[in-house]
Amino acid sequence: MLELIRQVPLFAQLNDAQLEAVTAISTKRSFKAGTVLFSEKEIGSVFYMVLSGSVKIYTTGSTGEEKILSICKAGESFGELSLIDGKPRSASAQTLEDCMLLAITGQSFLDLLRTHFDISLGIMQELSHRLRDTNQQVYDLTFLDARTRVIKSLITMANKHGLRNGSIITIKLVLNFDEISQLASVQKTTLMQVIRDLEEKKILTLSPSDFKLDLAKLRS
Structure with a gap:
């Protein structure tokens, strides 16, 4: 031990x-x-x-x-x-x-x-x-609006618990959407709106087991 x-x-x-x-x-x-x-x-x-x-x-x-x-x-x-x-x-x-x-x-x-x-x-x-x-x-x-709080929470989770490969950070998805909304202090509907927007812009990619955050596209 x-x-x-x-x-x-x-x-x-x-x-x-x-x-x-x-x-x-x-x-x-x-x-x-x-x-x-x-x-x-x-x-x-x-x-x-x-x-x-x-x-x-x-x-x-x-x-x-x-x-x-x-x-x-x-x-x-x-x-x-x-x-x-x-x-x-x-x-x-x-x-x-x-x-x-x-x-x-x-x-x-x-x-x-x-x-x-x-x-x-x-x-x-x-x-x-x-x-x-x-x-x-x-x-x-x-001081931060709901969208910014969601993005900041995702970045914090990725930096703290994720694995980085270039500009892509992959994190195992141990939280469900209800729990992520709690962590970001936003309503679940707001969280899903932000996630859909990030997916459309190819900044965020979700799978059943993890999510990938593209830092390069996020900065741009």
């Missing part, structure tokens, strides 16, 4: 002794697609790291509608916030596909932070990064 943990960026800079400390308190667990790992407002007890697959982090409105906040893929972590501040979960987490995760229980996680500054620093950097992302989302909702 040592080599698996070494692949997580949060722990990539640790020496073997530090990695052994993480290994000693980690449990490798597999989950089927569609598994709810934890729900908003429940007490947090586990910190997760993604080894394979993907997990959506989302909130649910009073009428049941979802808002996807982020997608975590291999190497990314989630669930630490409520362990640090002791407050209920601020969002829910659900697997989008079959996943292999590393799990660390709450008290073990806090003990790890107390004894290893490098890990504490990595967590602080990750939380700072998420705060910057939240600030950017607020800006986008305030």
Whole structure:
């Protein structure tokens, strides 16, 4: 398991002794697609790291509608916030596909932070990064129109999770159109209008399993 943990960026800079400390308190667990790992407002007890697959982090409105906040893929972590501040979960987490995760229980996680500054620093950097992302989302909702938000969300997904070949970025389509519209904070009808327009201009190519984004045509 040592080599698996070494692949997580949060722990990539640790020496073997530090990695052994993480290994000693980690449990490798597999989950089927569609598994709810934890729900908003429940007490947090586990910190997760993604080894394979993907997990959506989302909130649910009073009428049941979802808002996807982020997608975590291999190497990314989630669930630490409520362990640090002791407050209920601020969002829910659900697997989008079959996943292999590393799990660390709450008290073990806090003990790890107390004894290893490098890990504490990595967590602080990750939380700072998420705060910057939240600030950017607020800006986008305030100042960008719906079409621009859709295009920006597609580019973000491609840059974060896609494979690039020249000007073409290919990304496995783990989200459905409802989920992509949630991520972009637009109505599904608006999303489909923008997608049809991008397809007509050969900027976007959709297939049942992935989509391809042509950056050269997008820039022009």
